[in-house]
Amino acid sequence: GQNIDQPTEMTATEGAIVQINCTYQTSGFNGLFWYQQHAGEAPTFLSYNVLDGLEEKGRFSSFLSRSKGYSYLLLKELQMKDSASYLCAVRDSNYQLIWGAGTKLIIKP
């Protein structure tokens, strides 16, 4: 079966750095997406990786290792507004997104 694993919840301090891991086992791989979702709201797109390596976008970076079935989202200089769930999704061989359950990130002052 297809599976995406993420930690359920993480806590970090304002101004710090946090890394959210995602491991996947899917039938085929056509890219990995990270989304941010505030409680009760729609997911919003953060990043896309299809080749191995690091993609940087301001305070957010995303890393991919296809051989290890592994990705992480790195958030720097954490702000209170970063408190949200972070969703990892992999596009499989049928070009459908397989979603992880999300990681709830709690930021403390």
Add this chain to the structure above:
Amino acid sequence: DGGITQSPKYLFRKEGQNVTLSCEQNLNHDAMYWYRQDPGQGLRLIYYSQIVNDFQKGDIAEGYSVSREKKESFPLTVTSAQKNPTAFYLCASSIEGGGGVDTQYFGPGTRLTVL
């Protein structure tokens, strides 16, 4: 402003009733999707459509129906056959439903509660 709208935001339904959730986009996207989100689970695909007048079942299509008569609109009907309809329903669209950075953009969602 381009975007995806869903209505209503909150919906209450009695058991045994069908209900239709609206989804409209003005992004000129070909592909549209319906997902269901339950606590502690990833988004699950209900139906998707890559072109007008065509749609495919996702992983959990039983008890749901859709139509795609216009490019802009992709309504979802939750029928009385759906055993556990209480959930947060999200509609999304993307340019073509293919590969590359074909990002899915989401509407604000409809929270359906069956009483």
